Amino acid sequence: MAGSTAKTVHDIFQSMEYGPTSSSAATAQAWLDHHSRSLGLFMDGKFVCPADRQTCSLVDSKGSAVCSTVCAVDHDVSKCVSSAVIGFKAWSSLSCFERAKVLLKMGSVLGQHGQCVSEVCELSKTSCSPSTLLRLLQYYSSWAQLRDSLITDWSPLGVVAVVASDDCSLYSLMQKVVPALAMGNSVVIVPGRSSAPPALLLAQLFMEAGLPSSALSVLTGSDVSLGAKVAQNPNISYVTYSGNKQDGVTLCKATAGLGVPVSVSPCVGATCPFIIFESADIDSAVEGVMETAFKAKKEVQWVLCVQESVLDGVVSRLRLRMAAMKCVALASEGDRAQVDAALQEAQKQGATLLQPCAAPPSGTQFPPTVLCGTAPSSPCVVNPPPGPLLPLMSFRSNTEAVSLANHSPHGQAASIWTEDLTLALETAKSLSVGSVWVNSHSMSDPCLPASGHKDSGTCTDGGQEGLYQFLQPSSSSSSPPLPRSSSISMDYSNFGTATSPAVIPNGSDPASAPKSYLQFVGGKSCKSESGSSVAVQSPEGTTVLAYCPDGGRKDVRNAVEAAIKVQPGWMKKSMSARAQSLHSLAKGLEAKRRDIAASINAQTGLSLEEADKEVELSIARLSDWAACCDKIQGGAPPVPQSGFALSLPEALGVVGVVLPDNRPFLSMVTLLGAAIAMGNAVVMVPSQKHPLPALAFIQVLQSADLPAGLVNIITGSRDQLTAALANHSVLKAIWYWGNAEGCQYLQYTCTSPLKTLWLHCQKEEKDGGMDWTQLRPSHKEEMWRKAVQWKSIWIPTA
């Protein structure tokens, strides 16, 4: 500073440089001083500073110490969670109106202390404007008010743990905390390093707003392992995570087998395409790049895709606009090494650099850099290094833009620039990402639901749709689908490798020899790839009823390949065409109802009369789903920004379903109907115990007018097939009814790429509390909601 204050008016008059804009942090400093610069844990409505704990110190962007936080240990976790249980009772027993009032009050408390909040955020290097937090509170307070009238038959989960990685922003964290609270859950926040101080401050402010003490607690630690520790507590009902992918995977693996559902929103570090079409307002598009691509701290990694016809125009404008830019500070020397290595590699492959100035030979200062002439195979695109780097690729046609953008494991968001409305909407529809910004970027609002597509997440945040992750269907008697357990030590590489026991029937006469069934892959009945089959036992377990194929990895591969080929076409079909196909399936089932009933009877021992009823119920269920096809729709929620925003439900793609033992036929038809009505293709693994009804159903499928490959049925060892499904990257979701070991295996394995899991640990005749014969509306809703992912499209206008 001393050097800069010495500048005379004349110096500045000549150079016309920007002056220092010093932002004061007085109120934040006062708050921190009040806490002696060491922030404790927040539980029971107050700060607790247990002695003899390790601490974590936090420095601001200039490197000076801000404060220290406590690293919670097991004892703190159990104390905190048990108080959160009490907090849940107090908070969930309030009326909707009272909960809404607290959230609204929090809005006004935030208004009073907005300065302090934004200063604490600034010091913690996680800038977040109080106005966006205010919008969160206002939006969700109205949902808190309307929960019981608009979301009937659903109830809160209990204690929800919201975990964030060190680089997660305060907004991404609160985006999960506020809806969880609004739905009546109590929340334990496990913030990352940078979001810890503001999260603690907000927790304190929530108390001032009248939130029952211990309905919101904050546990700080040194890394994401604390999140796993919290999840181990049996009173935690749900864990949701926001932050970088790596820590998310660590959390998933560490919580596998605990019997707690975990969802992940890896919002930090995803690669997002920034597409400039020739029909764009190029200047505004370039300005968009300038605003977002070279920030010192950016949440996503942009890749610039420019139509070849305007490439020169874009590059020359970028060059002009970048000319005045200064170097950006990297986080560490290590980052610098990564950046240097990436640039060298890119240059070796012929990329040219666009920089305002040459990079200093060493140090953490680095100039904004556009890497022109990169390709999807370039390491800086595949594995983007940190820092102000922007790879640039060119494309020839509109369709090529879409394939270029979709050719990525990530599916977080995309920004597209064109003045052509049709092109904008067509492109928005074709991109497999959660948010599409037309002629804009990085917009967000809590009223819009967005799911991370592909590897970018396993849950939907925002909108009414995002509330369901914090709710469960109210059903008085049932046990939770995934009961708490402790993870078993298992060898993941051995799961599902046991060979099926060979049962050789003893000397029955050839006339009554058990029938050999075929499985159904790609629209054709076939044997398993291995050619072998397994015996299906009668209900008493004394005789062999039939043989079914012993499917394996290759059968799953064939099925998924067939499924992904037809699924996009199925999704694009008109709603009524899809409904028509489901009706025809119901009709086909009607025609074969005797056969099916007989196989249910033979398989499960259910009386013929009962079995016939089950088939009838199945027919009704298919008609139900057929009717739903055109009733489930997105909308255009009103956003505070000027313009339009659309939310669209989209199919997940190919869903793997490991079916329940209970009610083997009805449950299969119900789940199948939900999945394909929403536009998905399925690979189903019938109950290992009761596969015959599903196999008998193949004849119905064959005569139905469904695209070949949309529905696949593979029988065999459940574990082996589960492992095969888990290891196929094309599948976006797995619905699983099975044992605790299988649940743990899936939770552990389905992290790369991420799969959305719907797990049920079935014991005896109960499977996740679902009574298949009397499906409650909330169960049905849960089913179709599990079968879609949401996309939001922003079209801002003047």
Add this chain to the structure above:
Amino acid sequence: MLLKITHHRHKMKLLPFLPLTLSVVRVNTQAVLKRAQHIQGRKLAKKQWQAAWLLKAVTCIDLTTLAGDDTPSNVHRLCLKAIQPVRYDLLKSMDMHDKGVTTAAVCVYPSRVADAVKSLKAANSSLPVASVATGFPAGQTPLKTRLEEVRMAVVDGATEIDIVINRTLALTGQWEAMYDEICQFREACGDAHMKTILAIGELGTFTNVYKASLVAMMAGSDFIKTSTGKEAVNATYPVAIVMVRAIRDYFLCTGHKVGFKPAGGIRTAKEALVWLTLMKEELGDDWLHPHLFRLGASSLLADIERQIYHYVTGQYAAFHELPMA
């Protein structure tokens, strides 16, 4: 740095009319509005940075009087104020008294050009006199008289001519006719600088503003100027962004730097700082000098001088403490 400051005045080349470039013009209104908000929302510098920027703004002002009751006496006052826009003692305390801080020009009606030239000459000043012309402000007079107006102002000693475009031609899409008119004005200006007023308040859309900007530049304007100050909507930041981006495009195509002059409704020191920020952000430091940037204003100077007074003395000045224009 790509942009090297080239201070010499080059005569603008006339480009042939290019209808193709006009047909592909696209402006996204909301993105431009957002950009304008962003620029307005920037934190402005304080202390000596503020003082220096304000003095820079002073040197870019075309100190203007365009009223029906202008007479030699108020034009004389204006000229003297232009020569010494900020009190000498204030400048001295910042060590800026000998750095040639004057306004960029004085701007008057054609009939007052001779008065202004006389006043400035008497004060030994070489400050340029700018004259509005071509049927200012509406431009609804015959082409012949509009051309004659330009020539007479030049004869009277104006070295800068602010012409207004024919909005009728712009609104009816007769861009080539407009181009031809401006080319004739260019010729009539001779060696005088030509600033072309687009009267953006009457052009309807951003796209029209962009097209009018390009046409004006192709026809050889040294500056493009937002408005006459007599329309309902005058210099706004979003429109300015569209115009300066046209300037940037023109520069990218031809290598020529065309200047920009917002005018009308600019009254406060803070607005002046935002205008400078806008130029620095969109076009770079080259456009922060009077040869490429002008502020058309009359009452702005008083507010800037008050701010500078505050910077120097720590006190807020009463109006009578600062010399009137």
